[in-house]
Amino acid sequence: MTTLLVNTIFRSTEGEGIHIGTPQIFVRFQGCNIGCVNCDTKESWDFDVSYTMSLDEVLEKVETLSQDSIKRVSITGGDPLHPSHVPSLIALVKELKARGYYVNIEAAGTRIVREVFDLVDFVSYDYKTPSTTVKTSKETLVEFLKAYGPKAQVKAVVADKKDFEATFDAFHFTRSKDAPLVPWVLTPCFEPGEEFPMERFQQVVRLNENFGLPFRVIGQQHKWVYGATAKSV
Numbered sequence: 001m002t003t004l005l006v007n008t009i010f011r012s013t014e015g016e017g018i019h020i021g022t023p024q025i026f027v028r029f030q031g032c033n034i035g036c037v038n039c040d041t042k043e044s045w046d047f048d049v050s051y052t053m054s055l056d057e058v059l060e061k062v063e064t065l066s067q068d069s070i071k072r073v074s075i076t077g078g079d080p081l082h083p084s085h086v087p088s089l090i091a092l093v094k095e096l097k098a099r100g101y102y103v104n105i106e107a108a109g110t111r112i113v114r115e116v117f118d119l120v121d122f123v124s125y126d127y128k129t130p131s132t133t134v135k136t137s138k139e140t141l142v143e144f145l146k147a148y149g150p151k152a153q154v155k156a157v158v159a160d161k162k163d164f165e166a167t168f169d170a171f172h173f174t175r176s177k178d179a180p181l182v183p184w185v186l187t188p189c190f191e192p193g194e195e196f197p198m199e200r201f202q203q204v205v206r207l208n209e210n211f212g213l214p215f216r217v218i219g220q221q222h223k224w225v226y227g228a229t230a231k232s233v
């Protein structure tokens with residue numbers, strides 16, 4: 001029997017990136033050892049093997065939340081692409097596709113998992129900025145864009161000018177290697193406890209203007225609607 005280490009399954013609207021505002025069901029996997037310091041889902045870091053769901057239970061929950069009308073699923077985490085998840089993740093994606101769902105996967109930008117990326121409809125790939133303290137390989141990013149550009153976006157959390165400049169540098173690196181142009185989305189960092197990071201948001205918008213508007217700036221809608229610490233929204 002296929003079992004999955006799931007943190008939570010809920011219905012909401014996409015809160016960030018180019019699909020912002022789109023109703024969908026989120027399947028959040030447990031477990032992540034990537035360690036972004038500004039991670040907003042640290043509650044998903046543990047791999048709690050005492051709490052698993054069968055594939056049938058996950059699908060039943062998705063179908064119940066779908067009510068036959070919301071045929072989109074976003075698979076997130078944690079790190080859903082952690083090697084320990086991949087076999088059950090593939091089984092889940094195959095079943096969702098067989099049932100007619102559009103499937104997005106949130107990729108941390110640390111690895112390309114072709115057997116998953118080939119199956120899903122869309123890959124949201126992180127470029128990890130310096131403020132995360134995690135590094136995204138620019139060479140791997142180029143490889144990813146060349147293979148999956150038509151169904152991809154790159155997202156970068158930007159806390160300051162250094163983050164912006166690193167993202168700008170990565171963007172130009174990919175273009176210099178003839179990687180396809182895809183939407184690059186800057187997500188102004190939103191610290192827990194903040195009402196709304198207006199100044200940081202405006203700084204990111206200004207930097208983008210000063211550097212020739214290469215990016216889209218899209219905030220995290222769910223955080224200003226429900227607050228920065230609300231979960232499953």
Ligand code: SF4
Nearest residue numbers: 032035036039078108
């Ligand atoms: S990859 Fe995602 S879940 Fe993991 S630490 Fe970074 S932001 Fe958090």
